[in-house]
Amino acid sequence: MKSKMSCLTMVALMCAIGILNFGTVSYAQDKVIKVGGELPLSGPTAPTGALNKRGMDLAVDIINNKYPGLTLPFAETEGIPNLGGAKLEIVYVDDRGDPNVALAEVERLIQQEKVVAIIGGWQSSCIKTGSMVAERLKTPYISGAGSSVDLTKRGLRYYFRLIAHSGKVARAYFDSLQAMEKRLGEKYKKVAVAYENTEYGSVCNEQLENEAKNRGYEIIASIPFDSTAISVNVEVQKIKAAKPDVFFQIGYDPDAILFTKTMKKFGCTPPVWYGMAGYLSPKYIPSVGKDGNGVLISGWFHPRFSKPVTQKVGEIYKKRYGKAMNIPVALNFMTPFVIADAINRAGSTDKEAIREALEKTRFTADQNIMPGPGIWFTPVQPPPKHTHDNEGVSMLVLQIIDQKVEVVWPFDGKTAEIIWPHPKWSEK
Amino acid sequence: MKLLEIKNVTKRFGGLFANNRISFDISQGEIIGLVGPNGAGKTTLFNCISGYYPPTSGNILFEGREIKNSPPYKVCARGIARTFQIIENFQKMTVLENMMVGAFKKHKYKGKAFKKALKVSEFIELSDKNFEYASDLSPPEQRRLGLGMALATEPKLLMLDEVMAGLTPKEIDEVLDLLRKVRDSGVTLIVIEHLMRAVMSICERIFVLDYGEKIAEGNPEEIAHDEKVIQAYLGKSYAQG
Amino acid sequence: MNVKKENLIRSSLLVISVFILIYPFLFKAAFYQHIMIMVFMYGLLAVSWDLMGGYANMFSFGHSAFFGIGAYTSTVMLIHWGINPWIGMIVGGCLSGIVGVLISYPTSKLRGHYFAIATLAFLFVTKILLENWRFVGAAQGLSVPMVKESSLLYFQFHGSKIPYYYIMLGLLVLGVVLTKWVIRSRIGYYLRALRESPEVAQSLGINTAKYRLIAIALSAFLAAISGTFYAQYVLYIDPPSAISLHISVQVVLISVFGGTGTINGPLLGTAILIPLINLIGAWLGGAGRGIAFMVFGAVIVVMCLIQPDGLIKYFEGWKLSNRRENEAA
């Protein structure tokens, strides 16, 4: 009886396969090295995915064409020298922000598109399954995003991460906090955290709690809210009642905006207000106007960050897209360079060779637009030690000042003087 | 020993007494008629006996054991089966399947239940329609199927709610023969019926309900000459009848 | 039913079964194998749903809760106590069966729409609880620890999907056989009777509540099985991916599209819609954001309009007539 359905399976698949083959005509072109790009191009995070894509496209353009005066690898040359100037091509897939889809699509990239490596990734949950497949199929996977701590704690041999994981982020928060306390002779104690109740949010929260405990701060409220909540009245009232000195809010832009509005509504201003990625979204400042002033934000990147290469790339990007380069664009920007460099040193497209080359990756500060001394990876180590985590990365702390994002910490790299403590709503 | 004993059964819906202190009892192998004008409370009484309504007060004994508050499926398990006034069967199942549902009560295994269903459909003369869907049967056949489903549970007592409604005289005679056959197979019958002619012809005893009360009891002769009954009901019905 | 058609059907059944058996060797690309695996997984879900929604008339939108319970139970047992997933699968199944029975108490009085809403609430309760329960990883979800070498015992295979393909196929076949066996047994007759008219069913000695419970329990059990498979297959689960209204709705829509209360209908629905969604998604890539599910939604609406009883209705003639002879014999 069940074969009745199978009959239709067959039919469905036949035409389906017809479609697909038609759909993905892979015109064989010599001297092209195909690399897979996994990003959420539909679903709630699609806009961010699109920004990531821009960054990667720009990077590929720089690799494949001459960009005199850029200190980035392969800027001066066309394509990848050791492979006779072969061009890099990214085949993008849409993981829809769904781990299961990520799994299937990465697999398709590796087995059908025959890519030599995977780069990209946004949500940690998708990177988790994506990198898992890559590991199984012995294909390198380099993610520029994915700050979840345990991504690199799985001892995967083929997975590499560029971004600073949320542990480092938490550390940066408190380093900056204590640095500023020292400067102003203040001492804060009570910490409140509101985090979106997702993989991303709760990992950050965990790291913050650990860090706070280690440094003798007291967590008086740690409040999960569902991402893209329709109202956070309760959450904010809870925070207001707790009267924290330091307030962390972890979430994407819809929540950042909602929280700012609601905090204002309830006239709630903690002396220190740290925000996360959401506050850096291009929508945040236009949405809240001057109400955003004074929020401190952990930053992986800033276009005017005092580093020549960063500023140059920032200009190129601005010329091309009319907008200032921002974090989503930057996060995956380096991934094509890292893989291209590895392929170049490996001198072949053999995945194992590439993997070994990746382990020897060494980018200097001016080969890398991100803050920090460069890019190199920790060796393969048993959990809970980190495997293939970028050691060369470091964090910035940014602040919204007069509706512009400025770097305020580390002090030597700052683009503006910090506003302290957080201004009252009336004074913004 | 009495098969079924009804003791002062009262069923009240709000202010309305659907049944009021009704008592009677039935012994093995009888065919009982339950008559009365519309709204006399006949079907309500059936529902009380078969466990769809708990009686407000009074008691119902089956084979000397109380069944007053047991749910329909338990009452059925005790050996009381019923049919419904409006045609009720499983439209999207075949005749045999319909009866198998009933047969499963005594025969857990499909094969046995199936054989039982075959026997019953033989008995109710529906064998030629065994594999038709119930929805494809004619109303008389559907009534017969209802009877068959009830019989398939192998009841001791079978309660029929107007099995002859809307049948032609010829069909009625067939049904009457069928009922006699059922009685001869050792099943006790209670028949709710409008058509006095039918009731008179097969019932040994008749109870007459009116406005929820039992107004008369006796064999067809006595009933036919009972004053109250004639007033309440019978006269006009005979005239039509 | 003429003999010619009989043979046609029999032979096509044979061809198809063979096709399914050798499929992974015809289509080596993992993506095609993945699609089929998804077909089998959703197939089992849909069949289990059909038992509950199609036969016992309980239109559950909380079905992915059972799926999630299965996925979580086996994974938690593996992570915390190192218990092998196969055992976890059974335990998960039983656990979700129990949950099913428990949830059926507050909802026992509800019918149709009312029941549907209640199951929605149930779904969210489960999800919220898992999202905040540290022991099961809360919102961070759980990664199934990877074993170095592929092993049947630990239900993990690297490099090739083929083992997953046959395992899920096996589970599906088992599930379908079990369900069909139940449906054709006394219970099945009772469920169908209940669906048609609870009143009459009772008068024939059927304990309505009891058989509803049986249906829920079995249905929840099967759903949980495919949940465990999912966890072992994807090796990572978190509340949004394991317990989502999305899955529930997909399962219901698929079953209705195929034709409920038939077991074959839901299978048919899955076999058509799952590849459709996956292929459209893959084909259009990022460009076709949302289109796959636009088609999905439209297809469902159209089906409800032109054939409320589902696609299977068009195959009614396709029955092998042996049923009657078997029974008559």
Next chain:
Amino acid sequence: MDATVIIQLFVSGLTVGLLYALVAIGLTLIWGVTDIINFAHGEFLVIAMYFGFFTYSLLGVSSILAMPVAVVFLGVLGWIVYRYVISRVLKSENILSQIVVTFGISVFLQSLFLFLFTGDYRSVDNDPWIKGDVQVGGIFSSTPEVITSILSLVVIFFINLFIKKTYTGKAIIATSLDRETAQLMGINTERMNSITFALGIACLGVGGVVLPITTHVSPYSGFLFAVLAFTIVALGGFGSVVGTILAGVIVGMIQTFGGFFVEPAYKYLCVFVLYLLVLMVRPKGIFGW
């Protein structure tokens, strides 16, 4: 715990509750009369929200100005959906297809929004008219919230008036109580159905357009509102207008107080659990007949 906090919670609960009631009111009408749960209700709400947003972002005027357009548009849309989809499905005796068809619509609309407007979260941030916060003696609220609450009360008032006073209204109630009898009494129930459906969905246009001010709109925004609306309607009793308001406010309160005193993460959990508990006692809701 000082009094102002309690009062504050009460106010927040009330405002959000009235908002929910505003969303649920149409649902309960449709449900009562056609006996269809409109699972696409949330998506229709999202349409209204997009109306509000684009009026603001494209025309640069207050999003509340979109109200008449949105109401009319949704009314017509609702009528069309009823005529060409729902009414046909109602004819088939297959209940499941009746339940599922609106789910199909919802999936379709959601994906359509995604296709047209991307998954972006959009919000109306400085509406020229509806802006600013309200503070009365240490109790805080915001103008948009106050306005939605007022709108909600107005809508409910008029719906009630319509049902109680007009012939159509009475006919609708008659239909919801007993379709057959209503037909016998010469009421064109089919017409009543389509009117109710149009009306019920048009209601969303009133509150929907100002929602992007207090929260944000994305293809997925409708879904949580819808789920809460379902529970509210189920709690309040199907087709009972008063029940819906009360249930809405109750849910608002439960969510706020539960969220504050139990755990913000559990604010919806409290709602759903309450609902499941009520089911055991009153399967057809607190005020259901």
